[in-house]
Amino acid sequence: VTFSDDNSRVIAELPTGESVTVLLYGATVISWKDAQGDEKLWLSEAAKLDGSRAVRGGIPVVFPVFGTAPTHPQTKDLPQHGFARTSRWEFLGKSTSESQTGSAANGPAVKLDFGLSSAAPGLDPIAAARWPFKFNLIYSVTLTQTSLTTSIVVTNDDSAPFDCQVLMHTYLRVKDITAVQVQGLADASYIDKVDGGARKTQSAAEVTITGETDRVYTPAGDPGAGPVTVVEAGRPVYAVTRDNLSNVVVWNPWADKAQGIADFAPKDGFRNMICIEPGAVGAWQSLEAGDAFEGAQTITLLG
């Protein structure tokens, strides 16, 4: 594990060459490369990496609110997608293992742990005032030769209950969005945010992206049941599995929306990305004092 000169990011590399880079600001994964050096995540060329705004690309962590919630008293004053992605996290350390027995991925692995809590250094004063609860977040990023896992544990350290939502806003890199099919969402109900929040059911076996797409899917059954698979030109490239995260947001801004997003570059970059965002956002997770919520995603390279 190495740190960038300015201590802004942590870089971990496996002996076989795969690497992951995590910005302490937001604990945002900003790069994930395979052994050939091919980047798996999309990161805007105009993304701010200096802590002045949430990172456009990579894997921002959404907590404690997905979007905004004007009618939810505890989070109504928080910015879109909460404060986790705009707070500086602490690096808690790394652990390595030679092989992961019992896991699909065998071979070396490295895990990086990050923390954000109400205790010092905590949140910036504005976020702390808007979210006055005692809480603790542990976010872990695990790299293997064929996969990346991000997992979060939210603990309520307060004496009062609080509600939260959690989501991993993963921008997967693709070569050509028009050749992409997303499998594993057939028959799932979803909220279509592009159509005024209409409730719909995924009728086609595959999701294809032909325009602005912003959907909150709730696949039936256990979150661990089956992967959401990104297929490109007929070839499966990523399998996303979930642990305890009931929802999957599929987002692509397409041309017009990308035009209007200041830090989205190049403007035709929407062709090279698809957000597949596992989360617990359909309902509030109500955590009693002392309770914890845990959720994770694993993205496996299939290509």
Ligand code: BG6
């Ligand atoms: C997605 C939301 O998760 O994030 C979209 O469903 C939103 O509605 C997108 O536009 C990007 O959000 P932001 O705050 O990073 O621009």
